[in-house]
Amino acid sequence: MTPRTSAQGRSTAIDAATTSVEDYAKTIYGLSEWDGASVTASALARTLGVSNPSVSLMVRKMADLGLVEHRPYAPIALTSAGRELALAMVRRHRLIETWLVRDLGYDWGEVHDEAERLEHAVSETFVDRLDVRLGQPRVDPHGDPIPGPDLQLHYPETLLLCRVQAMAQVRLEQVDDAVPDALSALDAHRVPIGAQVTVQATEGGAVVLTPTGTTAQEAAATSTSAVTSPAAPAPSSIRLAHEVAHAMRVSVIR
Template sequence: MKSPAASSSIEDYVKVIYSFTEWQDKPISSTQLAQRLGVANSSVSEMVRKLKDLGLVDHKPYSAVTLTEAGRGLALTVVRRHRLIETFLVEELGYAWDEVHDEAELLEHAVSETFVDRLAAKLGHPTRDPHGDPIPDADGALELPAARLLSELDEGHHGSITRISDDDPELLRYLSREGIDVDTHVEVGPRKPFSGALQVLVSTADGGAGHPAELGEQALHALWVADDTPHEGCTLA
């Protein structure tokens, strides 16, 4: 997957634009882009103009920012690097899943495509990273699993966690303490009165004994669930 020469700032911008829209159809605005990158709106406006001149984004005043075909290709190149590095840090260097995002942010701009291809081969060409995000192949192809946010599921729904947002390391640590990881099976229970926390039954991918957990809105909007066959004996009281 070839990409034009680009600065780390350009790579960061196209990656954020892509990542924002990967799991939803809503495009990103300049304000949201500024918030995610931690920069001023004026800086975003200037960079978006530059990206448009380079043919990487489409943008009209007061409208959303969208990637062109070239912009998407560059974004997928960066995403592939980032997610392979995260996978390597967890599988080979013993990092916890809440530690790898910032490390990968630093390393993704410093490695060559040859390094990335050999890293993929070393890891056995994984198709997803430690948080369940798909890893593009060398041609930029990837497949998103059919999944819905846990917040959208009705009581009694069964499924397996297929993706967990890595935006908040503290949330990842909390989910680890609750035994929630990619491929963990969950059964949706009722909302608790007044507090609004959702009760779920958590069990391992092989159908082991489940345990209850209570998840607030932040967690519910960070977990994607794919339908599967209910495990025998896993029911909320």
């Protein structure tokens, strides 16, 4: 089923989809996006900042709409229709975040809430034209993949930075924008998405890095990042606390 545009300009898989349904579908997808983790009602409640009973009511509604598969006390999974709705909203959200950073000068730490407000108000035509205007980017400012018009997307093979062995050379692929300390650390050390670093050591859960540069191709591909600053000198080493390194995903180069 192709997502349609409602009278309010929202992308909907079915006529009964509301802003809340769209947000839930997108959040369910996001919670299992990188590692395929099971999504529980309590995890949804924490992420959305709502009560467990509110989640239960919404999940039952979404099940009635054919958007989720759920049994009491079992994980919540999107159906094919639910996944299509979720990816349509992910596409909107990440394209808007990219636009806000690239063209309007927003910091990558402040775009999420703005995109949350805008994603429900624009039409499919706007989203498609924005995609073309931005050069059809495949990742957003935080390194999260952006679905194409066909809602297909690609994830690189990654590891959490905190799980990489010492002396490995890696490329920073993604940072969790829900962890402000991770964004701040990358800002402070001027390390953009796409940067190559060497994991020098792990110390009591912390990770010590040495920047090894960013290629011209990578810099162009990640130019939406608010931390890209080629002229700034790189520090000799960077120490990241475990919870910060846990919020970053990297691909191993060697």
